[in-house]
Amino acid sequence: MKTNKTLLASLAALAVASLLNAADKKHPTGYTDTPLLPDGKWRVHDDNRPRPSVVKSGETFSHLAPPPSDATVLFDGTNLDNWVNTKPNKPVAWKVENGYMEVTPKSGTIKTKDNFGDFQLHLEFATPAEVKGVSQGRGNSGVIIYGSYEVQLLDSFNNKSYADGQCGAMYGQFPPLWNAAKKPGSWQTYDIIFETARWKDGKLVKKANVTVLHNGVLLHHRKEFIGTVKHKKVANYAKPHPPEGPIVLQDHGNPMRFRNIWIRNIGSYDANAE
Numbered sequence: 001m002k003t004n005k006t007l008l009a010s011l012a013a014l015a016v017a018s019l020l021n022a023a024d025k026k027h028p029t030g031y032t033d034t035p036l037l038p039d040g041k042w043r044v045h046d047d048n049r050p051r052p053s054v055v056k057s058g059e060t061f062s063h064l065a066p067p068p069s070d071a072t073v074l075f076d077g078t079n080l081d082n083w084v085n086t087k088p089n090k091p092v093a094w095k096v097e098n099g100y101m102e103v104t105p106k107s108g109t110i111k112t113k114d115n116f117g118d119f120q121l122h123l124e125f126a127t128p129a130e131v132k133g134v135s136q137g138r139g140n141s142g143v144i145i146y147g148s149y150e151v152q153l154l155d156s157f158n159n160k161s162y163a164d165g166q167c168g169a170m171y172g173q174f175p176p177l178w179n180a181a182k183k184p185g186s187w188q189t190y191d192i193i194f195e196t197a198r199w200k201d202g203k204l205v206k207k208a209n210v211t212v213l214h215n216g217v218l219l220h221h222r223k224e225f226i227g228t229v230k231h232k233k234v235a236n237y238a239k240p241h242p243p244e245g246p247i248v249l250q251d252h253g254n255p256m257r258f259r260n261i262w263i264r265n266i267g268s269y270d271a272n273a274e
Helices: 002-026
Strands: 072-075 083-085 095-097 100-102 110-112 119-126 141-145 149-153 188-195 198-200 203-206 209-214 217-224 247-249 257-265
Touching: 119 141, 141 188, 149 188, 149 209
Parallel strands: none
Antiparallel strands: 072 257, 083 110, 095 100, 100 257, 110 247, 119 188, 119 257, 141 149, 141 247, 188 209, 198 203, 209 217
16 A cells, blocks of 8 residues: 555656646746847847846835826726727627736737827736746736737746746846846736837837836836847837837736726927926
8 A cells, every 4th residue: 555655656746747847848948049139149038048136126116006197097997998809809808806807718818999109007917826837837928018019927936937038028138127026916016118119211210118117126227129029039120110009918828917007198398388
């Protein structure tokens, strides 16, 4: 009987190890065969690129911050009226309860009905309290601006994944300056300021840039995007896009939660004067 128990325990351990190895293959911690980024030093999703150092943020920063008077409230905790599925004729199937919305199985990626120009965005999110998966398979989503520029959402708390895919990364391009991720299940904040790319006569004259604060910790400051987001490929500005676009929240198969989302246009100095 003892022998059988020992054998069963060994088989169970092998089964778990097999599952973990399979997960690692599906969601590796990084790559060594992707193309080099423009700096010529690191590859896209480079497994050898240093991961950002951990910094512990304050207990709260802009948690439950009320929207300014000129803000557009994208989600107030009650309904998804301001959102549509990114796939035409598909419903918005995310769950809404207790003041938050949550990704449900195969519910699909969603985007705002309205488009926005250069903006200030406030958003709060929580990665799943129950940790499942590894690397990019754990608490994964993304704020994909205009469907083209991604600020990554990931459970980066004690989770080794490639540097340019950590929470707050300009996905596939630049890691966050710091890892400010809170424990799984905790509410966290993003405050994002974005200026889009500009073209004139079909020629790029200004790259898109972003400023990101994660739980009050500055991760990027007017950092320019190399181009529009790509997985395992070098980003580029292959074709012009309008100066306005939607905010996209990604369904990556994880039950991510979101609350208190609002946005406001940046405007310009003279235009804002009374």
